[in-house]
Amino acid sequence: DGGITQSPKYLFRKEGQNVTLSCEQNLNHDAMYWYRQDPGQGLRLIYYSQIVNDFQKGDIAEGYSVSREKKESFPLTVTSAQKNPTAFYLCASMTGGDTEAFFGQGTRLTVV
Amino acid sequence: KQEVTQIPAALSVPEGENLVLNCSFTDSAIYNLQWFRQDPGKGLTSLLLIQSSQREQTSGRLNASLDKSSGRSTLYIAASQPGDSATYLCAVDDAGGTSYGKLTFGQGTILTVHP
Numbered sequence: 001d002g003g004i005t006q007s008p009k010y011l012f013r014k015e016g017q018n019v020t021l022s023c024e025q026n027l028n029h030d031a032m033y034w035y036r037q038d039p040g041q042g043l044r045l046i047y048y049s050q051i052v053n054d055f056q057k058g059d060i061a062e063g064y065s066v067s068r069e070k071k072e073s074f075p076l077t078v079t080s081a082q083k084n085p086t087a088f089y090l091c092a093s094m095t096g097g098d099t100e101a102f103f104g105q106g107t108r109l110t111v112v
Numbered sequence: 113k114q115e116v117t118q119i120p121a122a123l124s125v126p127e128g129e130n131l132v133l134n135c136s137f138t139d140s141a142i143y144n145l146q147w148f149r150q151d152p153g154k155g156l157t158s159l160l161l162i163q164s165s166q167r168e169q170t171s172g173r174l175n176a177s178l179d180k181s182s183g184r185s186t187l188y189i190a191a192s193q194p195g196d197s198a199t200y201l202c203a204v205d206d207a208g209g210t211s212y213g214k215l216t217f218g219q220g221t222i223l224t225v226h227p
Binding site for chain 2: 004006031033035040041042043044045048050056058090092094096097098099100101102103104105106108
């Protein structure tokens with residue numbers, strides 16, 4: 001089955017730690033995106049990539065980093081510089097402009 | 113900066129009722145608008161995509177309309193069922209060109225359909 005796989009589903013981070021969220025797609029989509037969702041708020045764009053080895057900051061990139069070494073993979077690292085990382089993180093992909101966005105099932109990150 | 117608003121924030125209806133969810137956006141120069149469904153603790157499922165040149169899209173019991181000039185979209189759900197209970201999100205892509213897919217989301221409408 002084609003789709004987007006995010007792992008892990010739940011992740012716990014201690015203060016001062018970096019953690020990496022995985023996002024893999026087998027849809028052969030060029031573009032991939034990371035969004036953050038907080039309770040009662042809409043999704044906000046963190047980073048996006050429209051081609052391998054290239055990525056751009058979204059609206060709330062501070063404290064996050066990404067890489068795009070392979071077309072199918074777009075991992076997100078939440079660094080210790082992100083002061084309020086507890087949220088639901090969603091990865092998405094698109095095949096091109098003016099097409100549907102497909103989303104993964106999300107990773108819930110909690111700081112303990 | 114684009115802002116997307118969804119009204120109402122929550123809606124509770126009896127099974128079988130037809131209902132309308134509203135979405136408004138401040139900048140009418142959009143590339144497209146997409147409606148999504150989100151179940152609790154899950155990712156988003158795309159329902160309908162309306163391109164800027166289109167006025168509406170239909171899928172089964174769902175019909176979405178778009179009025180770019182007034183900055184509004186509506187999602188019409190016919191003959192609602194308990195399985196329709198979820199959060200419905202609208203999102204606009206107003207970047208287009210080489211920066212496509214940078215979606216701006218509304219806060220969602222929480223729909224509950226009771227038997």
